Amino acid sequence: MKALLAFAPLFRRRTPSLLLALLLSLITLLSGVALLGTSGWFITASALTTAGLAFNLFVPSAMVRGFSFIRILARYGERLVGHNATLKLLSDLRGWLFAALFPRLPLPDRSLRHGDLVSRLTADVDALDTAFLVAIGPLLGAMFIGAGMTVLMAFVLPAAALPYGLAMALAVLAVPTALVTVGRRAGQKSVAANADMRMGVLDGLSGLADLNLLGALGTTQHRFAETVDAAGYWRLHLAGLSTLGGMAVQLLAAVALVATLWAGLVALDAGQIEGPVMVGLLLAVLGSFEATAVIVRSVGKASGAMAAAERLQALTDIAPSVMETAAPRDLPQDGTIAFEGIGFSYDGGAPVLADASFVVFPGERIAIVGPSGGGKSTILKLLLRLFDPQAGQISIGGVALTELRLADIHAHMALLSQDSPVFIDTIRNNLLIGRWDASEDDLWSALQRAQLDTYVRALPKGLDTVIGEAGRTLSVGQVRRLCLARALVSNAPVLLLDEPTDALDRQTEEAFMQTLATGTDGRTVIMVTHASIPEGTVDRVLTLQNGELTVA
Missing domain, CATH: 3.40.50.300 (P-loop containing nucleotide triphosphate hydrolases)
Structure with a gap:
């Protein structure tokens, strides 16, 4: 995480675009939750009203259509603005990295092979695009939605507010944190294995003639196959962790849903809430957990992003071969x-x-x-x-x-x-x-x-x-x-x-x-x-x- 924070100044350059993308993401999530809640309330109220008499069908149907259009437009805008900002951020990252590398060339660290350097300049920079698109943005969005729903529950169905809030907090904070902690080593291994694969490809292509001449092509192919197997293993490992995280979030969503249903039935029996409102709340609870699914799916990428950030930071930590003078003189006219x-x-x-x-x-x-x-x-x-x-x-x-x-x-x-x-x-x-x-x-x-x-x-x-x-x-x-x-x-x-x-x-x-x-x-x-x-x-x-x- 510390390595990712080192790139905070570059993120600040794109603050307006990233905030706009976050706002559009929040609108998308809110409209999705509102759409489900309104639909549940509308359908239930229509069913409970005899032949639809004495029930205004036009307002809720207009609300359903309105939330649908808002959700579609906000999602499109969020993707457009978010991806544009991320691509510009990656451009900033590459510019920063090249500017940091030039004073350090030629690199004194002889262990850095050509393929490894290429991997850091390309794949490792690309891995950082997950930092906002699938990590920071969805996380903030889910926290905002969870807090809003908890406040709503406190007013409409107080008995369900605490279990829902705890379940949402665990899904948004505890589960991703646990997955990142457990998957940190797997993320590092996965990034390193992918870098080894790229090095193997580049080394094999550049030295193909020599490998054929020396009869070492078979050995090289076997070594490369082992590298591919290792990369596949760690990818499956990360995918397994993501699956476990997804299962945990679904269980928490089920807990929140059951708690809301139980509290709703008790309140309904006591005449403290209407049936359509209770159904609307149940569907809204399901919709609010949509953002947490995105966070869990990004855990593997987030672990890789942190490992990539550490590899990039390691390049900039290399001491330059020469140092600039503190008080430079102007270049003389005499060119001898x-x-x-x-x-x-x-x-x-x-x-x-x-x-x-x-x-x-x-x-x-x-x-x-x-x-x-x-x-x-x-x-x-x-x-x-x-x-x-x-x-x-x-x-x-x-x-x-x-x-x-x-x-x-x-x-x-x-x-x-x-x-x-x-x-x-x-x-x-x-x-x-x-x-x-x-x-x-x-x-x-x-x-x-x-x-x-x-x-x-x-x-x-x-x-x-x-x-x-x-x-x-x-x-x-x-x-x-x-x-x-x-x-x-x-x-x-x-x-x-x-x-x-x-x-x-x-x-x-x-x-x-x-x-x-x-x-x-x-x-x-x-x-x-x-x-x-x-x-x-x-x-x-x-x-x-x-x-x-x-x-x-």
């Missing part, structure tokens, strides 16, 4: 980048960089080459201040990176990595990731410098052409050029290129290198690569070996 005696290692392991020093002047293009695992990509991560070095200093224009705002550093540099993604969207929107307010002329200019404009102009929809998942409707070279164009759109004065020609054939690689030479003119370029560097592509080539940089 200097590495001075940099020493760095991951998690206290073997040194990756040892006394690495070099200077890159504004507008200069350099390439850093060296063996795989030698620390070339680490240089770019340190430049983006994803990590801080354990020794030495990195500076821009003589100002240490640790004295600058992270946002200014990231706006100053654009990264084109070997796995830069493209998304299932239009070419335009893929480019606008680089700079959301770029004009159409800016986009075409970037495509021209990346030598992709001719291809895009030939497409029927041009910039509005939708590309497939991971850019599968494009060739590998075109995907790389599109990513380069996106980096150029950013207007960042420094371009960081991490193995930009990885997985390209030799001819495409040489063409892409030439594109870099012409398309990045006027910008500072720092490229790390295994590829051979064509003459004239860069100004200098540095070799990184044993943690030190030397001129090639």
Whole structure:
């Protein structure tokens, strides 16, 4: 519950919509109770009146129709407003989560696998939609209805007020509380098992070729089947608890109904209440327990929502790899980048960089080459201040990176990595990731410098052409050029290129290198690569070996 309360500020943003949904839910429940009560009273009174004489049929029949229409319209409005508010709330949650994650990337917790992270960003956020739709809203509605009916009973049938109130309180508060307490562990296990299933699917798909090659596909399938069985078991466990809760609520409803019937018959015999009114109260009692059924059905989801909230909160509790400076300085006009005696290692392991020093002047293009695992990509991560070095200093224009705002550093540099993604969207929107307010002329200019404009102009929809998942409707070279164009759109004065020609054939690689030479003119370029560097592509080539940089 404490984890759910951490999201209270996000709920407050949607307070007007959520309150309106709650009001419409109350109107729905009230009209339902009134409809049953009025119908019971009307039918009984009509039956007891000889041939319907001396009984006004029009008013109660109009009331029945009126409550029916009110119930239908209020239910529709409650669903419309409630679901709209919930979807906006989920959007707020994802925005909050991404904003909390960015300062923590790359995540230092190596136990968080890719599939687990995807599960938390998708399924765990979706699980929180139950917090209002099937938990808070129905709970408040049932409490209001129960209190109102108890007050009504106290005036009309006092002997039934206390047993009804106790039965309703137990159904609204005690039963759900007991189910949540008992089902807490099952909810956690269910969420974890579902996350394991998603991880199994993602890991299996991404590593399918390797699994086939190593003959481990059967073992993986067996392990995944065990995960599915575990998820099914915990879902059945939660469903069993919900069934028990539903049975308990029905028993309490029966107790309230019998108590009302007994008190009503006694009052009827004493002439203190009329028969039609007693029947109307009985049906109203049944109708008032409608909201409690929704609460009980949501217990399994509520337990899962709490577990999901804890998993999301655990992500935000991870300490960032780097901390913002308390008194940041403005980015200097001089864009000279200097590495001075940099020493760095991951998690206290073997040194990756040892006394690495070099200077890159504004507008200069350099390439850093060296063996795989030698620390070339680490240089770019340190430049983006994803990590801080354990020794030495990195500076821009003589100002240490640790004295600058992270946002200014990231706006100053654009990264084109070997796995830069493209998304299932239009070419335009893929480019606008680089700079959301770029004009159409800016986009075409970037495509021209990346030598992709001719291809895009030939497409029927041009910039509005939708590309497939991971850019599968494009060739590998075109995907790389599109990513380069996106980096150029950013207007960042420094371009960081991490193995930009990885997985390209030799001819495409040489063409892409030439594109870099012409398309990045006027910008500072720092490229790390295994590829051979064509003459004239860069100004200098540095070799990184044993943690030190030397001129090639």
